[in-house]
Amino acid sequence: MAETIDLSMFVTRDAAGTAHMDLAVEGVGCASCIHKIENGLIQTPGIVKARVNFTDRRLAVDWREGELTAGEVIQALERIGYQAHPFQAARLESDEAEHARWLLKCLALAGFAAMNIMLLSVSVWSGNVSDMTQETRDFFHWLSALIALPAAAYAGQPFFQSALRAIRTRQVNMDVPISIGVVLALGMSLFETASHAEHAYFDSAIMLLFFLLCGRYLDHAMRRKTRAAAGNLAALKAEVAHRFSSDSEIVMVPVAALRPGDRLLVRPGERMPADGVVLSGASEIDESLVTGETARRPVTSGATVYAGSMNFSGALTVRVTVAGAGTLIDEVQRLLDKAIEQKSKVVRLTDRAARLYAPVVHATAAITVLGWLAAGASAHDAIVTGIAVLIITCPCALALAIPAVQVVASGALFRAGVILNAGDAIERLAEVDTIVFDKTGTLTLPEPRVANAAAVDPGMLECAARLALSSRHPLAAALAREAHQKTPYEGAKEEAGHGVRAEIDGMEACLGSPTFCGVNVPPTDEPGTSIIVYAHAGHSAIFEIRQKLRPDAAVAAKALAALGLELHILSGDRPAAVAPVAAALGISAWQASLRPADKIAAIEALKAEGRRVLMVGDGLNDAPSLAAAHVSLSPISAADITQAQADAVFLGERLTPVWEAVTTARRARRLMMQNLWLAVIYNAIAVPIAMAGYVTPLIAAAAMSGSSILVTLNALRARRRGRPRQAVSSPMRSALQARPS
Amino acid sequence: MNVLVYLVPMALALGLIGLAAFMWSLRSGQYDDMDGAGLRVLSDDDLQR
Incomplete structure (x- = not known):
């Protein structure tokens, strides 16, 4: 068709x-x-x-x-x-592209102005120690003013606007002292130029703007890059739904175009594209992405189904609904709203530094002015010295200290397959001391796999797997992953819900349920395991298919525990399904059969003990707990609502990105603190010199660029990786093409 | 030193031309695809065959 x-x-x-x-x-x-x-x-x-x-x-x-x-x-x-x-x-993305362009314009203007003013300033500095006449100096100063004032008025906008916003909400961010410093430096220089003075600080003010804009632009560019990658992944993931346009005609539409009331056909092996009510048909559905439960639920007409659940055995006609009161989605949404509301406002490190920094610096400048006045200096000299203190402490190093590390660290995470959603996720990740995992889809792979592949004869396995390629059934899809040769057999016929038949080497082969193939299978005692049988030429093989742990789950769990983190499992699945996973990973603290509200309660209990919790989860039922935790991670296979709540998303089949995220964040945090201390030490040396009135524009320029370069170089150390990277799984890689550099 | 009166503004004007050129390149979208620009130079589709 x-x-x-x-x-x-x-x-x-x-x-x-x-x-x-x-x-x-x-x-x-x-x-x-x-x-x-x-x-x-x-x-x-x-x-x-x-x-x-x-x-x-x-x-x-x-x-x-x-x-x-x-x-x-x-x-x-x-x-x-x-x-x-x-x-x-997304609207957001085009706005950001516009913002990036504007930042680049500001940066270009600041760069042009900084270069030309520096040209004039160096002439003045060398003229001051040789034979420059006062007229020439004044001429150069006026020219500098002519460049600096319009340039600062334009290129300083990002800082002035942000400072104004902060002041309006009665807060202090780093842009407040920056703006005050720049404006005072320019005003003072203008006054000094008009009174034929020897020193003007136009170059310092503009250079400060230039350095800070560099940091701001890089930060923004990094964020845009991660957002673009996330957008691509979302587009690759976006699925289509089969919608009835009339009683008999079916049209494929993107899921985003679905409206309540639409009638959909959901065939075996497809995921529910939206929440709805079953109109006709009977099937079993796997709701592990929704509730974490791995056992399948039988549904018939009238049953409620949720987006993301996998249809197993029969075709269903579903009417799309909006979330009604009393449904699971409704409960999740209610919990989610509450969790977001209660999420204590975490103060970002930069803002904390700014809150500490601004009053100290401004007090120091005031003390300098008062001190000089008390010592008998003229009001003019005292104020000039006070402003020189502001200029030299101008938070160049401080304002670059944290963003520079953030840019480098999020770049390193990006290459490791972790995409950050939240700007301050790195800081919060670094503070984590407890990790709570969801089981289904997080510790285990999102799709079921063949559990006993090693125990089956390789030739049989290959034939069965190739035959499975002809079927749409989810169990067959799991088996088909084992095929080395990805070509289906010709003439294979599927009986929907039962199995496939084909002629292989002149003999009939069949793959499907035990009754379909006429093979007796002893009932399995393992919960959550499905059986399919392959029969060919009198031989038969039994495949056990169930949720499998991520390939590196045990290694990653051990590595995380070695970092001193306490690991917990909170699952919506049955205890019998959770216990073996917990045992395999060596995690003793686990709870099963939890509702979304129970998960939040468990996380709140951990928080009440003073723990900082990292929640890793993928199910719809995890979304509220992701919002309730201190910081959260989701695999890329997670439900959409869940992914939107996560502070970061990791790609691929492996669990190691969780480890990478924590270690990179910790290293980044360490470097941020180092950088802050570097800035403090720089100020401890520079401020007394400025207070004593020895600062000339030359010293200010040298100190400022020196400290900025120092913290930036230190930030580059966040690139170092603790462990050689293994490949991110291939479809994700093609979406990203993250090239290690 | 009268020469400075026109030499320095001339130097500034040259700088401004550079700035204007940058702004033009920005507006014409030359910074929209930084990685692609490096690769497009390798393809020969600008040559008439």
């Missing part, structure tokens, strides 16, 4: 009849890919423009409306050899 895909929600049209669509493309890895995609598309009749953005792995296509459909564009790309997924740029 040929199905049409309705992608109209991703297409934008302009008045001239040109349609536009953005796509996230998989597998773009080299120069020839760009060439192949762009040339291949442009040769397709109807396509006007195709442009690959290699940095974001995205493609923008324009075509003449009416000659092509969005689906045909994607098919054209498939023929060229690339999988593409339509992409709706």
Whole structure:
């Protein structure tokens, strides 16, 4: 059955009849890919423009409306050899691109101004010790003012705006002392220039802005990069639903286009695209992504089903609903709102430093002024010295100390397959002393696997796995992963819900339920295990399929415990399913059969003991506890609501990214503290000199750039990795193409 | 030293031209795909075949 895909929600049209669509493309890895995609598309009749953005792995296509459909564009790309997924740029992302452009403009202007003023300043400094006339000096100072004032007015906006916002909410952030310092330095220099003085600080003020803008821009660029990668992953994950457009006709639509009241067909092996009520059909569904329960639930008409559950055996017709009162989703949402509300405001390290720093510096400057006045200096001299104190303490090093580390550390995490959602996640990750894991999908792989592959004859396994390729059933999908040769047998026939048959080497082979293959299987005592049987030429093999631990779960758990972290498991699954996992990982503190509210209660109990909890979970039932924990992580396979709550998302099949996240965050935190101390030491040396009135613009410039470079170099040490990286699993890698540098 | 009166502003004007060129390149989207720009130079599709 040929199905049409309705992608109209991703297409934008302009008045001239040109349609536009953005796509996230998989597998773009080299120069020839760009060439192949762009040339291949442009040769397709109807396509006007195709442009690959290699940095974001995205493609923008324009075509003449009416000659092509969005689906045909994607098919054209498939023929060229690339999988593409339509992409709706989040509003946030385009705003951020605009902001980045603005920061870059500010940076360019500050850089231009800093260079030219420095040129003039160096002339003045060397002129002051040789034979420069006063007229020439004044001329240079006025020129500096002419450059500095408009440049600061424009390039200083990011700081001034943020400082104003902070003051309006009666708070102090780092931008407040920065703005005060810059404005006072410029004002004082202007006054000094007008009174033909020897020193002006235009260069210090502008250089400060330039350094800080560098840090700000890099920080922003890093964040955009992670957000773009997260957006691509979301596009790759986005699924389609089969919607009845009339009683007999089915159209494939993106899940995002579904509305309450839509009727959907959900076939075996597909995930529920939305919450709904079963109208007709009977099946078993696996709700492990929703509740953590691994045993399947039988559903018939009238049953409520949740987005993310896997349909196992029969086709279902489902009517999409909005979350009704009393449903699980409703409970999760209620708990979630409460948890977010109660989430104590964690004060970020930078803000804490600013709160401490601003009053100290401003008091020091005031004391300097008063001290000089008391010592009999003129009001002018006293104020100039006071402002010199402000300039020299200008929080260059301090304001770079933390963002620089953050940029480097989130880059290192990105390469390790951890994508940060929250800006201050690194600081909070570093403080963690307890980790709470969900079981299903977090400690175990999200999809079930063959548990006894090693015990089966390899030839039989390969044949069975290849035969499984012809089936859509989830158990067959688990078996199909074991196939080395990914070509299905020709003429394989599936009997939905029972099994597949094909002729292999002239003999009939069958794969499916024991009755389908006519094989007697002793009942299994292992809970959560499903059996499928392969029979061929009088031989048969029994495959046990169940949730399997992530391949490195035991190693990662041991490594995390070695960091001094206490590990807990809180699962929604039955105790009989949780106990073996806990035993295998050596985790003694575990609880099973928990409802979302129980999980929160358990986390609150840990918090009441004064612990900082890192929650790692993927299920819909974990979303509230992720919000309640101090900091949270989700695997990329997690339910959408859950992922939105997590402070960071990790990719791939391995659990080691959790370890990477904690160690990198701890190292970053250590470097942040080191940097703060470096800034304090710098001030401890520079401030007395400034208070004594010995600071000249030359000393200020040297001290400022010296300290900034020092903290930035120190921040680069956050790149170092504790353990050689193993590959992130391949589909994720193609989405990211994170190249180690 | 009268030469400074026009030499220094000239130097500044040259700098401003550089700044204007940068702003133009920014506006025309040359910083939108930094990694791609490095690779596109390798493809020959600007040559007429």
